[in-house]
Amino acid sequence: MSVESKVKRVTTRVLSEMKLKGEKISALTAYDYSLAKIIDHAGIDLIIVGDSASNVMAGNETTLPITLDQMIYHASSVVRAVQRALVAVDLPFGSYQGDSKEALASAIRVMKETSADAVKMEGGVEIIESVTRVLSAGIPVMGHLGLTPQSIHKFGTYAVRAREQQEIDKLLSDARLLEQAGCFAIVLEKIPARVGALVARELTIPLIGIGAGGGVDGQVLVIHDMLGINREFSPRFLRRYRDLFSEINSAVESYIRDVKDGDFPNESEQY
Numbered sequence: 001m002s003v004e005s006k007v008k009r010v011t012t013r014v015l016s017e018m019k020l021k022g023e024k025i026s027a028l029t030a031y032d033y034s035l036a037k038i039i040d041h042a043g044i045d046l047i048i049v050g051d052s053a054s055n056v057m058a059g060n061e062t063t064l065p066i067t068l069d070q071m072i073y074h075a076s077s078v079v080r081a082v083q084r085a086l087v088a089v090d091l092p093f094g095s096y097q098g099d100s101k102e103a104l105a106s107a108i109r110v111m112k113e114t115s116a117d118a119v120k121m122e123g124g125v126e127i128i129e130s131v132t133r134v135l136s137a138g139i140p141v142m143g144h145l146g147l148t149p150q151s152i153h154k155f156g157t158y159a160v161r162a163r164e165q166q167e168i169d170k171l172l173s174d175a176r177l178l179e180q181a182g183c184f185a186i187v188l189e190k191i192p193a194r195v196g197a198l199v200a201r202e203l204t205i206p207l208i209g210i211g212a213g214g215g216v217d218g219q220v221l222v223i224h225d226m227l228g229i230n231r232e233f234s235p236r237f238l239r240r241y242r243d244l245f246s247e248i249n250s251a252v253e254s255y256i257r258d259v260k261d262g263d264f265p266n267e268s269e270q271y
């Protein structure tokens, strides 16, 4: 029997056993109670309350504007819905990079006010002091390397990362550093598949990819993208499982027609 099919609650230890046994980890983002309830019911292993909420929930161009209070609001809504999956919450831009004391205070707020299982932080050596301090308080940390959207203004592009040897070397050394510090997993975003596979082979902790190829230990997608609610984002790595934009649009058109025609509500739909 697989590790994940017998667990009632996914923990960091379960994820690490899954890597050991070669069982792939399924992950999605969520930001609200209703969708989190559905994806947890479907059996997802890991839910990331991503700061991509800034894009798909609030309509911002980047992830930078979202605040710690807003992340806490999204995360606590998700946690209330979830019974099985491990829930990790992004620390937003500006809440951990410059000062490890502030990083710890932000992580403690997330853990206390949302009851989530872990926090996620973007970057390697540049933020290692913050990562170490948060871990030393007993808070599980997930890393995030490759394309790190909180640094978009530094890179200036959402293009594939780690194509050149120098960047591959840095990625590998950052991943090793995060593992040595005690991170329980790392998200690898938008890097060549061969680099994703290389990092996954080198590390003992699970590597969860988004646009990092099939050689990593698990996959994550943004829920609004994979359901086709958000149609404005079509990178090569995205598989759309539904076209909910069209389905919701057509349902709303039918509703509008029924209201205008006086067909809704009918006799059985009123008191």
Ligand code: KIV
Binding pocket: 029, 048, 049, 050, 051, 052, 053, 090, 144, 187, 189, 210, 220, 222
């Ligand atoms: O913010 C986000 O949605 C993420 C995912 C790529 C995991 O970081």
